[in-house]
Amino acid sequence: xxxxxxxxxxxxxxxxxxxxxxxxxxxxxxxxxxxxxxxxxxxxxxxxxxxxxxxxxxxxxxxxxxxxxxxxxxxxxxxxxxxxxxxxxxxxxxxxxxxxxxxxxxxxxxxxxxxxxxx
Amino acid sequence: xxxxxxxxxxxxxxxxxxxxxxxxxxxxxxxxxxxxxxxxxxxxxxxxxxxxxxxxxxxxxxxxxxxxxxxxxxxxxxxxxxxxxxxxxxxxxxxxxxxxxxxxxxxxxxxxxxxxxxx
DNA sequence: CTCTACAGTACTAAATTGCTACCAACCATT
DNA sequence: AATGGTTGGTAGCAATTTAGTACTGTAGAG
Numbered sequence: 001x002x003x004x005x006x007x008x009x010x011x012x013x014x015x016x017x018x019x020x021x022x023x024x025x026x027x028x029x030x031x032x033x034x035x036x037x038x039x040x041x042x043x044x045x046x047x048x049x050x051x052x053x054x055x056x057x058x059x060x061x062x063x064x065x066x067x068x069x070x071x072x073x074x075x076x077x078x079x080x081x082x083x084x085x086x087x088x089x090x091x092x093x094x095x096x097x098x099x100x101x102x103x104x105x106x107x108x109x110x111x112x113x114x115x116x117x118x119x
Numbered sequence: 120x121x122x123x124x125x126x127x128x129x130x131x132x133x134x135x136x137x138x139x140x141x142x143x144x145x146x147x148x149x150x151x152x153x154x155x156x157x158x159x160x161x162x163x164x165x166x167x168x169x170x171x172x173x174x175x176x177x178x179x180x181x182x183x184x185x186x187x188x189x190x191x192x193x194x195x196x197x198x199x200x201x202x203x204x205x206x207x208x209x210x211x212x213x214x215x216x217x218x219x220x221x222x223x224x225x226x227x228x229x230x231x232x233x234x235x236x237x238x
Numbered sequence: 239c240t241c242t243a244c245a246g247t248a249c250t251a252a253a254t255t256g257c258t259a260c261c262a263a264c265c266a267t268t
Numbered sequence: 269a270a271t272g273g274t275t276g277g278t279a280g281c282a283a284t285t286t287a288g289t290a291c292t293g294t295a296g297a298g
Contacts, residue, residue, distance in 0.1 A: 022229040024157040025178070030236070034151065034286070038143040051245055059144070062287055067246060087295045088244040098235045105231055108224035110141040116217045117149070153255075170276055181256060186277060206264040207275040 030076050031102070035061055035069045043079060043095040044103060051091045073099075149195050150221070154180055154188045162198060162214040163222060170210045192218075 031037055035058065042057045043049060049057065055066055070093055073079040078099040084090040150156055154177065161176045162168060174185055189212055192198040197218040203209040
């Protein structure tokens with residue numbers, strides 16, 4: 001058993017190595033879930049937002065979820081959270097450099113959607 | 120309000136339009152969830168696999184989940200399912216062209232991981 | 239004195255995901 | 269003939285995530 005399989009895809013020199021070194025579970029922990037990509041997309045492409053704006057932009061999300069997801073993203077260094085000691089309270093969220101580096105991935109996703117799903 | 124934000128990213132002409140036309144919720148329905156990206160990664164970069172192989176490759180997944188996710192992927196045209204009428208049963212799963220088109224996105228993800236998360 | 243705006247928490251309900259056991263069908267071994 | 273192994277899959281319940289609703293605190297407007 002375990003005989004070499006004839007993988008038809010020739011695009012990469014070491015597909016198995018790629019799969020091995022690119023730990024999707026870890027990535028999924030960072031940007032997976034139902035809301036994180038949507039939140040990041042807004043912050044990355046539209047810049048800093050305060051909580052209420054974000055809630056309006058991310059369609060359908062509840063306060064509970066938004067708070068929770070933002071805290072998780074903050075903990076993973078993908079967004080920064082700035083609290084202004086005002087009344088009514090103001091809290092601004094900004095995508096970090098680490099998050100901005102996801103831009104290419106978003107574009108790849110976008111291109112895929114346009115080419116493969118819109119047709 | 121709504122003053123032009125200084126988004127440092129200059130790669131695209133209209134970031135807001137991008138966000139608008141790239142419906143993450145729809146994309147998330149197709150490739151979101153805890154397992155789909157992992158399953159697709161295996162099928163895309165390692166080629167056709169049968170059920171048991173997939174279960175071994177996708178670390179930690181249960182039969183129930185694997186069956187369900189594969190059925191969902193099949194329904195969305197991302198994998199094909201071929202049943203061989205043998206005993207013991209053999210069922211093979213293959214990434215479709217639509218799924219193979221995600222290769223670039225996987226590489227973008229991979230690059231991001233290497234640059235931003237491995238350091 | 240009441241109403242509004244804003245970010246957030248507490249608590250409950252619903253949806254997803256995970257776990258264990260079980261099935262069918264044939265083969266090889268006992 | 270009976271037993272156990274193999275493979276893809278299902279059923280039923282437990283655990284975890286995600287969703288929904290109500291509520292808080294503060295200051296200014298009316």
